[in-house]
Amino acid sequence: MKLVAIEQEGRYRLGVKLNDGIIDILSALEHMPDSAVPTDAMDVIAGGEQAVAILRSYAERLLQTPNYGAALLLREDEVQFGPCVPAPNKIICVGLNYRQHAIETNAAIPQFPILFNKFNNTLTGHLHDVVLPERVTNQVDYEAELVIVIxxxxxxxxxxxxxxxxxxxCCANDLSARDLQTRTSQWLLGKSCDGFSPLGPYLVTKNEIADPNDLAIKCFVNGDERQHSNTSDMIFPCDEIVSYISQHMTLVPGDIILTGTPEGVVLGYPADQRVYLNPGDVVTIEIEGLGKLTNRMVSEA
Structure with a gap:
């Protein structure tokens, strides 16, 4: 199942992505009430397989209702997407987790996962503009990443x-201001500007992904392919990452883990060939089975 956060007046409504469109669950419940159906993405995550089964059954029954089933389907271009995990308790990131990315940046292969964090101010959704913080940086880089949702x-x-x-x-773009990131030994400042974690477009349940450690992952800037790899190049695969983090802190439903980016980032180019993101640039992250996450960069001014 694919879950969607539908943004409406600053709030997020639960949506379910089907082949023919997206169901706004709250709107559907006005026509076909069912008190057992969850209406919030975070509740579905916490409810696990049981909540997903209830939601799937409801969607199937809705579409079989001739009076209004198909009429309640929204086209994707009618939906304003929010971050598909709207309110994670923790945003944990793994740095330098692809072998070829470590090589391109002349970094040593890590012996342990390199962990850092981001905050909820960085979250934004598919097709939202991302404001480049030009007053403090002119070195914003893209990073295609697979996200694990606990x-x-x-x-x-x-x-x-x-x-x-x-x-x-789900997909994420771990946007990174490289000059701020390397200003000190702590990466947080360069990773935590507003809107620096686009997330989505869909949250895909794990039953639809046969092996998260074998997924094609790509990044395009203005249609030009910049990153093209596979999650099999990760130094620490998904199962090892979850286990390792859980040894040090308790993970709870809705926590998200960004698992690192492959080679092809701007930072990996020779210094005289680096062209960082500029206003008007459109960045698309594509991961096999998870869809395409697209955002446009816009000027702070």
Missing amino acids: GKTAKNVSKEQALDYVFGY
């Missing part, structure tokens, strides 16, 4: 069991 409380879980605690996956 579905069950996880503490001290083994690698073998780690994916049992996952709800699903």
